[in-house]
Amino acid sequence: MTEYIFTLSDKTPSIEIDVKETAIINGVGQDLYDRAKKELGFTGTFEEFLAKFKGERGEKGEDGAAGAKGDTGERGADGLPGARGERGEQGQIGPVGPQGPIGPTGPKGADGAAGAKGDKGDTGDTGPKGDVGPKGDVGPKGADGLQGPIGPQGLQGERGRDGRDGVGIAQTLTLSGNTLTLSDGGGSVTLPSQTATTAPAGQANEYEIHGQGMPNGKVVAPVGTTYVDTEATNGALKWIKRTGTDNQGWEVLTGDTGWRTLTIASKLGASYLKVRRKNDTVMYQFGGLSWGWFGIVRRGGPGYSIQPSDRERNVFILGLRGIPEGFRSEFSLIGGIYNDKGIPYGTWYLGGPGDAHMLRFQFTDPVPTDRDIGDIRVSSIMYLTSEPWPTTLP
Numbered sequence: 287m288t289e290y291i292f293t294l295s296d297k298t299p300s301i302e303i304d305v306k307e308t309a310i311i312n313g314v315g316q317d318l319y320d321r322a323k324k325e326l327g328f329t330g331t332f333e334e335f336l337a338k339f340k341g342e343r344g345e346k347g348e349d350g351a352a353g354a355k356g357d358t359g360e361r362g363a364d365g366l367p368g369a370r371g372e373r374g375e376q377g378q379i380g381p382v383g384p385q386g387p388i389g390p391t392g393p394k395g396a397d398g399a400a401g402a403k404g405d406k407g408d409t410g411d412t413g414p415k416g417d418v419g420p421k422g423d424v425g426p427k428g429a430d431g432l433q434g435p436i437g438p439q440g441l442q443g444e445r446g447r448d449g450r451d452g453v454g455i456a457q458t459l460t461l462s463g464n465t466l467t468l469s470d471g472g473g474s475v476t477l478p479s480q481t482a483t484t485a486p487a488g489q490a491n492e493y494e495i496h497g498q499g500m501p502n503g504k505v506v507a508p509v510g511t512t513y514v515d516t517e518a519t520n521g522a523l524k525w526i527k528r529t530g531t532d533n534q535g536w537e538v539l540t541g542d543t544g545w546r547t548l549t550i551a552s553k554l555g556a557s558y559l560k561v562r563r564k565n566d567t568v569m570y571q572f573g574g575l576s577w578g579w580f581g582i583v584r585r586g587g588p589g590y591s592i593q594p595s596d597r598e599r600n601v602f603i604l605g606l607r608g609i610p611e612g613f614r615s616e617f618s619l620i621g622g623i624y625n626d627k628g629i630p631y632g633t634w635y636l637g638g639p640g641d642a643h644m645l646r647f648q649f650t651d652p653v654p655t656d657r658d659i660g661d662i663r664v665s666s667i668m669y670l671t672s673e674p675w676p677t678t679l680p
């Protein structure tokens with residue numbers, strides 16, 4: 287134990303004081319601290335003052351008996367969260383739960399961009415033919431046609447037998463050319479007349495001639511003379527002399543070749559193309575397949591003929607100079623081709639003198655290579671021609 291000797295006053299004898307024990311037993315630590323400061327000049331703090339009286343550590347005493355367990359105190363504040371531990375191994379996937387109810391339909395999204403145009407589908411079967419409609423009313427009578435030309439003069443009949451006295455007998459008149467004859471021997475009268483022509487020797491004098499074969503290069507006649515070919519060669523029945531005084535200048539006035547089937551390219555199956563000339567008008571007819579359709583084979587198929595200006599879309603029906611002589615147009619023409627519902631496939635093009643007298647189809651889309659086109663409808667092709675009547679029919 288540390289001991290301190292305090293001299294409190296000159297009159298007070300020295301006293302040995304066990305300060306620590308006194309402070310502990312008597313509770314006079316504060317009083318001693320005050321006295322030390324006042325009487326001894328101690329300048330430290332109270333804690334420093336007490337620390338000077340700390341004794342040496344004694345031996346550990348025996349543990350006392352455990353006291354009774356006190357009541358549980360209030361729960362302290364939660365401590366700060368600890369550091370996150372490492373991720374454990376994934377457990378086995380549990381069984382799939384039952385499907386939940388279907389949710390309400392969401393709002394419609396914006397329309398996507400249009401996709402590429404697909405290939406044309408196969409032509410569907412044609413529906414049944416409809417019933418024939420009721421017969422229409424008879425239309426009004428048309429205007430009377432122009433009067434035809436006067437027919438040729440007939441041959442003079444045989445002379446009749448001499449008649450009896452004409453008194454009291456009714457007479458009949460017979461006109462033959464410019465000769466008027468009375469019946470029953472009544473005599474005849476020659477009426478004034480003018481000859482039809484003063485043509486050179488060997489030229490026909492009548493204004494209508496009958497013969498066999500075409501007149502060009504054979505029959506001499508003045509302008510305006512008509513000629514009837516009793517054989518109707520190549521469909522030409524009646525001709526008229528329009529120019530010249532020789533055996534040329536004859537043109538057909540009445541003629542009809544009838545429908546003539548042409549040899550064509552690119553056709554599908556029994557498809558055909560026919561041409562007809564009536565007087566100076568030429569017309570065409572397409573058909574051959576079911577319900578009058580016309581068809582072409584697929585691009586690259588048997589008989590397919592590419593037209594070089596567009597090798598994917600253009601196809602020859604009649605090649606270069608394929609339109610026969612006597613049926614050709616004076617200029618180029620164009621029109622439409624359609625499917626059976628009237629939807630356009632493209633156009634037809636007929637070449638005139640400057641485009642080799644050919645006929646081709648021009649499709650809007652490339653002609654398919656994997657299927658034929660068999661439901662083509664062709665708009666009317668009809669035009670005037672100034673070509674001479676064909677000497678040979680197709």
